[in-house]
Amino acid sequence: MGNGHFKANKNRGDTTESFPLDFTAVEENMDNFMTQVKNLAQSLYPCSAQKLDYDMRLNFLENTSVTCNDGSPAGYYLKESRGSRRWLIFLEGGWYCFNKENCDSRYETMRRLMSSSKWPQTKTGTGILSPLPEENPHWWNANMVFVPYCSSDVWSGATAKTDQSGYAFMGSLIIQEVVKDLLKKGLENAKVLLLAGSSAGGTGVLLNVDRVAEMLEGLGHTAIQVRGLSDSGWFLDNKQYHCTDCVDTASCAPTETIKRGIKYWGGMVPERCKQAHEGEEWNCFFGYRVFPSIKSPVFVVQWLFDEAQLTVDNIQLTGQPVQEGQWRYIQNLGTELRNTLKDRPLVLCSSYWIDVQVKGTSLPRALHCWDRSLNDNRNNKAPPKGCPVHLIDSCPWPHCNPTCPTIRDQFTGQEMNVIQFLMHMGFDVQKMAQQQGMDPSKLLGMLSSGS
Secondary structure, eight states: OOEEEEEEESTTSSOEEEEEEEOTTTTTOHHHHHHHHHHHHHHHHHHHHHHHOOEEEEEEOSOTTSBOTTSOBOEEEEEOOTTOOEEEEEEOOOOOOOSHHHHHHHHHHOGGGTOSTTOOSEEEOOGGGOOOTTTSTTTTTSEEEEEOOOSSSTTOOOBOOOTTTOSOBOHHHHHHHHHHHHHTTTGGGOSEEEEEEETHHHHHHHHHHHHHHHHHHHTTOTTOEEEEEEESOOOOOOOOSSOOOOOSTTTSOHHHHHHHHHHHHTOOOOHHHHHHTTTOGGGGGSHHHHGGGOOSOEEEEOOSSOHHHHHHTTOOSSSSOOOHHHHHHHHHHHHHHHHHTTTSOEEOSOSOTTTOEETTEEHHHHHHHHHHHHHHHHTTOOOOTTOOOOBOOOOOSTTOSTTSOOEEOTTTOOEEOHHHHHHHTTOOHHHHHHHHTSOHHHHHHHHHHTO
């Protein structure tokens, strides 16, 4: 017999480890051969054992002065992927509060978003945080970090708890401290750091991505490429359909809540955006206003008809059919969002990760293409063909993309297809078909297919 090598691909990355096996004169030295097999088995065991543990584990910040709203310690969940030089830090979303009264109410009803006292010790990642290749084809192997939202300030605050406010607002400081702690856990060797987030977390990405990049550069970690992924954080500062008293985040106009909130939180915004909107820094909480000032590469994912945006604009998508004026308002909202997103590297629909497609391209695929395009730009390569990074749905009403997640009536809980949804919205198929000069059944077929 001759010599041989066993090759093991660890973490499906580029690194291949070889374990030499000497088959010479096995008959004469069986004990030595079995020792080699035993050593091989022991070498492979950590690989298989590591893959069985999919959970991220809770770590509290080393800097105990940076806290959640109620003064409890802030922290993060981490699942390390040894050997990978890619890190994903995900900022949780969950609205915000902007004065003592509605923060007190939030504390009573949504304490998990203001305190770490009941956080579980582990968390299983899903979507882009999933360690499963079939659920997360391009980032499953990264170091995963989930940062729970417990500052209620759109990740912007840097203010300790006071008697007047009753709460600490330290969202921006929490992000910085998480990054500092992770440097000691391997982030210092990273090639790419993707700061991602949804809803308030998505806005938090826009507010903090450059600050994270500048902090790492200031600490001497110039080789780490910092990028942003903002999902459903691109809100508009438009006028409400109906103006109402500003009682809470759902009834108050977006501009008004942010104006009040930024003072209450001691909110920080990116320096370049601050200079562009001196005295009116609240503008920097709205994606299309802050985006031009951001230096780091940022990928934007946004519903054209975002439920949270419609809620603050006092448009309800369930219950009674909407009036004609509301329908026009909704369509105009989609047009406004489309216009603010021109010339941005983006995909629009949302974070139902694997299934949602825009013009035949899934979100994971588009994100992978964006990732490749950034690397190709750095290496002066031409962008790959068939790899789009800028896609916008062109259909003009909510839920017109058939790959969007099923919508439910909030009162009955029943699923609705696109036709049921549009009829629920007060959409007159007969009248629309007549205006288009086509048979109603043909229009229904087009609506069903999303064309």
